[in-house]
Amino acid sequence: MKWVPKHLDRLFEALLEHLYLVFSSVGIALVISLIVGIWAARRPRSFAVIVIFTGILFAVPSLALFALLIPIMGIGAAPAITGLAAYSLMILIRNIGMGFQAIPRDILEAADGMGYGTARRIWEVELPLAMPYIVGGLRIAMVTVIGIATVAAYINAGGLGVIIFEGIDQRFPEKIIAGGLLTSFLALFADYCFASFEKLLRRRSGGKVV
Amino acid sequence: MIFIDASSWIFNNSGTFFNAFNRHLLMCVLSLGIAFVIAVPLGFVVARAPRAAFAVVNFAGALRSIPSLAILSATMPFLGIGLLPSVIALIVLAVPPLLLNTIIGIREIDASVIDAADGMGMSAGQMLWEIELPLAVPAILSGVRTSAIQVIGGAALASFIGGGGLGDFINAGIAIMNMPRLLVGAVPIALLAIFAELAFGALERLFTQRR
Numbered sequence: 001m002k003w004v005p006k007h008l009d010r011l012f013e014a015l016l017e018h019l020y021l022v023f024s025s026v027g028i029a030l031v032i033s034l035i036v037g038i039w040a041a042r043r044p045r046s047f048a049v050i051v052i053f054t055g056i057l058f059a060v061p062s063l064a065l066f067a068l069l070i071p072i073m074g075i076g077a078a079p080a081i082t083g084l085a086a087y088s089l090m091i092l093i094r095n096i097g098m099g100f101q102a103i104p105r106d107i108l109e110a111a112d113g114m115g116y117g118t119a120r121r122i123w124e125v126e127l128p129l130a131m132p133y134i135v136g137g138l139r140i141a142m143v144t145v146i147g148i149a150t151v152a153a154y155i156n157a158g159g160l161g162v163i164i165f166e167g168i169d170q171r172f173p174e175k176i177i178a179g180g181l182l183t184s185f186l187a188l189f190a191d192y193c194f195a196s197f198e199k200l201l202r203r204r205s206g207g208k209v210v
Numbered sequence: 211m212i213f214i215d216a217s218s219w220i221f222n223n224s225g226t227f228f229n230a231f232n233r234h235l236l237m238c239v240l241s242l243g244i245a246f247v248i249a250v251p252l253g254f255v256v257a258r259a260p261r262a263a264f265a266v267v268n269f270a271g272a273l274r275s276i277p278s279l280a281i282l283s284a285t286m287p288f289l290g291i292g293l294l295p296s297v298i299a300l301i302v303l304a305v306p307p308l309l310l311n312t313i314i315g316i317r318e319i320d321a322s323v324i325d326a327a328d329g330m331g332m333s334a335g336q337m338l339w340e341i342e343l344p345l346a347v348p349a350i351l352s353g354v355r356t357s358a359i360q361v362i363g364g365a366a367l368a369s370f371i372g373g374g375g376l377g378d379f380i381n382a383g384i385a386i387m388n389m390p391r392l393l394v395g396a397v398p399i400a401l402l403a404i405f406a407e408l409a410f411g412a413l414e415r416l417f418t419q420r421r
Contacts, residue, residue: 059359059404059406060400061359061362061363061364061399061400061403062363063363063366063367063380063396063399064366064396064397064400067383067384067392067396068392068393068396068400070384070389070392071212071389071393075384143275146277147276148277150277151278155384161277161279164279164280164283167283168371171287173287176280176283176287177284179280180276180277180279180281180283180284183277183280184272184275184276184277184280187276187277188272188275
C-alpha cells in the first residue's frame with residue numbers, strides 16, 4: 001500500500017467522476033421510464049412486449065454496447081451516459097410498470113369516484129403506492145450501473161475504471177485492487193441505502209402493497 | 211455502410227475471426243461448465259443448513275457487487291495473462307448467480323412435498339434425484355442463463371488481460387479508431403449474448419411448464 005495514501009485526491013476525483021456518470025445516467029433513465037412505465041402499465045400487451053424487448057437488450061454486454069455507440073456518438077462521457085442510461089432504463093421500466101400494475105383496481109376507481117383527474121390520481125394516489133417498486137428498481141439500477149461504469153473508462157468517460165485500466169496497463173496490482181474495491185464498496189453502500197429506504201416505504205404503506 | 215465493411219472484413223479474414231470466435235466460446239463454455247460443477251452441488255449441500263446458507267448467500271451477494279472488470283483484472287497479478295486467468299475470473303463471475311438460484315430453487319420446494327416423500331419411505335438419495343433436483347431445475351436454469359450472460363460479457367473484457375476472444379477486435383478498433391473493426395467484435399458479442407438469453411429462456415419455460 002504505497003500508491004493509495006499518496007493519491008487520495010486522485011481517487012476522490014475518480015470517485016466523483018464515477019458518481020457523476022451513475023447519477024446522470026440513472027436520473028435520465030428515471031424520467032424516461034416513469035413516463036413509459038406509467039403509460040405501459042395500463043396496456044398489458046404493450047407492457048409484455050416492452051418487458052421481453054428490454055430483457056433481450058439487457059443481455060447485451062457493456063463493452064459491446066459501448067462499442068456499438070462509438071460510430072454514432074464518438075468517445076467520451078456522452079456515449080457512456082447513453083449506454084448506462086439504457087441499462088437503467090431496462091431495469092426501471094420493468095419495475096415501475098409492475099409497481100403501477102400492482103395497484104388494486106378498486107383504489108383507482110375510488111379515486112375516480114372522488115373526482116380525481118388523471119394527473120392528480122397519478123400524482124397523489126398511484127405514485128405513492130408504486131414508490132416501493134420504483135425505489136426497488138432504482139436500487140438494482142444503481143448497483144448495476146456502478147459496476148458497468150468501470151468499463152466506461154475505456155471510452156474515455158473517466159471514473160473509477162480509469163484507475164483499474166491504469167493498473168492493467170502498468171502491471172500495477174495496487175491500482176487494480178484500489179479501483180475495484182472502491183467500486184464494490186460504492187455498490188454495496190448504494191445497495192444498503194436503497195434497501196433501507198425501500199423497507200421504510202413498505203412499512204409506511206402498511207404492507208398492503210406487496 | 212460500416213456494416214458492409216465489417217462483414218467484408220470478416221469474409222476476407224474468416225480464419226482470424228473464427229479463431230477469436232472459438233476462443234470466446236471456449237472461454238465461456240469452459241468457465242460456465244466448471245462453475246456449474248462447483249456451484250450446483252454446493253448449493254444443494256448448503257440449502258438445507260440455514261446458517262451455512264446465510265453465509266454463502268451473503269458471500270455470493272458481495273461477490274456480485276464487484277465489477278466484472280475488477281474481477282478480471284485482479285487475476286492478472288496472480289496468474290499473469292492468457293487463457294487461465296481469464297477462465298478463473300469468469301468462473302468467479304459465474305458462480306454467484308448459479309449458487310443463489312440453486313439455493314432459492316431448493317428452498318422454494320413445498321415442505322409438504324418433502325414430508326410426503328419422507329412418508330413414502332424415500333431415502334435421502336432418492337429424495338435428491340427424484341424430488342429435489344427435478345423441482346429445482348427451473349430455478350437452476352434461470353441461474354445458468356444469468357451466468358451465461360455474465361460470462362459472455364466478461365469474456366469480452368478478457369481481451370484486456372490477454373485472454374483473446376472477440377473483445378480483441380473491439381480493442382483493436384478503438385486503438386486505431388476503425389469503426390468496421392469495432393463492429394466485427396461488438397456485433398457478434400451482442401448476438402451471442404442475445405442468443406444465450408433467448409435459448410436459456412426458452413429452456414427455462416419448457417421445464418417450468420412440464421411441472
